[in-house]
Amino acid sequence: xxxxxxxxxxxxxxxxxxxxxxxxxxxxxxxxxxxxxxxxxxxxxxxxxxxxxxxxxxxxxxxxxxxxxxxxxxxxxxxxxxxxxxxxxxxxxxxxxxxxxxxxxxxxx
Amino acid sequence: xxxxxxxxxxxxxxxxxxxxxxxxxxxxxxxxxxxxxxxxxxxxxxxxxxxxxxxxxxxxxxxxxxxxxxxxxxxxxxxxxxxxxxxxxxxxxxxxxxxxxxxxxxxxxxxxxxxxxxx
Numbered sequence: 188x189x190x191x192x193x194x195x196x197x198x199x200x201x202x203x204x205x206x207x208x209x210x211x212x213x214x215x216x217x218x219x220x221x222x223x224x225x226x227x228x229x230x231x232x233x234x235x236x237x238x239x240x241x242x243x244x245x246x247x248x249x250x251x252x253x254x255x256x257x258x259x260x261x262x263x264x265x266x267x268x269x270x271x272x273x274x275x276x277x278x279x280x281x282x283x284x285x286x287x288x289x290x291x292x293x294x295x296x
Numbered sequence: 297x298x299x300x301x302x303x304x305x306x307x308x309x310x311x312x313x314x315x316x317x318x319x320x321x322x323x324x325x326x327x328x329x330x331x332x333x334x335x336x337x338x339x340x341x342x343x344x345x346x347x348x349x350x351x352x353x354x355x356x357x358x359x360x361x362x363x364x365x366x367x368x369x370x371x372x373x374x375x376x377x378x379x380x381x382x383x384x385x386x387x388x389x390x391x392x393x394x395x396x397x398x399x400x401x402x403x404x405x406x407x408x409x410x411x412x413x414x415x
Contacts, residue, residue, distance in 0.1 A: 219398075220399070220400075222400065222402065222403075224402075226341075231391060231405040231406065231407055231408055232341065232402075232405055234402070234403050234404070237400055237403065238399075238400070275341050277343075277401040278401060279397075279398055279399075279401055282355075284343065284355065284357060285331055285343040285402065286343065287333075287340060287341045288340070289340045290341065
């Protein structure tokens with residue numbers, strides 16, 4: 188059981204907007220920032236969002252993040268086939284451990 | 297550009313130990329920590345711990361306490377992760393990744409090292 192809770196799967200059709208949630212607690216998301224990663228099979232995870240809602244250079248603005256209280260969300264607009272991947276949220280906890288969500292498998296129908 | 301380059305795949309027998317290396321380049325090595333994260337087949341990402349490249353301070357996940365040792369060599373900007381008493385469920389891809397303690401959990405990742413534990 189992961190410390191951060193994500194839905195195991197999500198899906199959408201090309202062009203749609205999908206959101207993936209990440210639920211934590213007061214000692215994780217409630218007091219620390221959230222990162223999101225995209226993970227394609229056979230490759231290293233890629234940073235998509237850092238500090239809740241910031242995009243590294245090179246990440247399309249179709250990807251956006253938000254945080255409220257002890258939960259965070261990743262939104263992908265204008266869904267494309269190449270967005271099909273696993274998505275993970277992560278945060279520090281108050282003991283300076285990194286905690287991950289269990290991952291969400293996104294399927295583009 | 298920031299790069300983390302890991303050592304190659306390993307095949308180990310149950311009960312053995314493994315040591316994976318991670319060489320950093322493209323940034324000031326001592327100003328960041330290195331985390332180790334693994335992914336078992338069909339499973340999610342699992343954080344194992346971090347080591348400060350500045351002073352060698354470590355923080356291990358309690359699930360790995362007593363079995364994992366992380367070290368760093370600042371002269372070569374290389375970090376090592378050693379895991380002992382290997383079991384079949386330690387079979388996984390092991391990643392090193394750059395962290396800022398209390399700020400960014402992980403930003404840049406190594407390419408991953410497959411460790412297979414099998415008799």
